[in-house]
Amino acid sequence: MNQMAEKNVSDTALEVPDYQLKQFQELIMRLFQCCQERMQYQCERFELPDAEFRCLLLFGEERYLTAKGIAHKMNVVKSRVSKIVDGLIKKKLIQRIKDPEDSRISLLSLTPEGYKKLSKINEFLQDVHHQVLVQMAPDQRKAVLTNLDILKASMETIKEMMV
Amino acid sequence: MNQMAEKNVSDTALEVPDYQLKQFQELIMRLFQCCQERMQYQCERFELPDAEFRCLLLFGEERYLTAKGIAHKMNVVKSRVSKIVDGLIKKKLIQRIKDPEDSRISLLSLTPEGYKKLSKINEFLQDVHHQVLVQMAPDQRKAVLTNLDILKASMETIKEMMV
């Protein structure tokens, strides 16, 4: 990324007209904002703080999680995970059992209520995304997805450069 | 949005195959993550807390801003703006002058240092977005932008439904 700032616009300016650049910045900003607002709406709707919400979603992928694993998946430090897990346990959405093999480890899993809540959340998420897609004609939808994938690839490439 | 949950998948399921829905959720999530990480990177790079960073950007649009105006643009309450503005003033990036017409109002504007910092930030932002776009062939880029615009429109429509 440090090289990026040096490698200047001049040598590639011809390739990307200015209006496209502006348009792109605007689009990305708006999309980002949509996602943020949706996130906020979700948290209110399901009465969970953002971090707990995101943590709960992780249990859709795996039956048992450890604090360490959550820290890794959520990309936060372990002390933060302690807090989040505390919150979810206090709300009786997850439970903690000792790993019989290694008593340092707490295995975390959904309670029945947690499972129910997670199901509701996933249903909601699907619903929202479905609503977005269903507004498009089938081939338009296909084109959008294809191009979104191209964009994602490009953005992730650039992200890697931002160490 | 409350209606959304009720209106169920069944009546439109045919229109959006499940794999598209999954793909879309995944894509959006990844894109959102990219944006978030970029935001974080920027804040570190320019040594500004997120809120102050976003606030500084507003001065690219208008020469003078009031606390109230900032609150509106940033979508936060005025007490929060007080803090943010304090921070930027302490860093000597913006300055405060009394409105001669109405002494309740503080007019906020960039200092020369603030202007310089903002320019650097904008340069960086353009650079990043340019890097993303320049990876695509010209007509691919055009297609991506067109489809992104369609997506944005659809997402904003749905957002409106989430009161």
Added chain:
DNA sequence: GCCATTTGGTTCATGGCGTGAACTATATCA
């Protein structure tokens, strides 16, 4: 087998983000 080190977690202090309520000071309107 035992002590040093590693590993999984918790707690605490710190700082940023954001809200709502109480308050000050100025402006405006009846």
Added chain:
DNA sequence: TGATATAGTTCACGCCATGAACCAAATGGC
């Protein structure tokens, strides 16, 4: 001129996130 509205500040609160200090269990080398 007095009631009300407006612009800002301050404060208490809660969530997000980090890093350091700490505890307890596991492991590894001698």
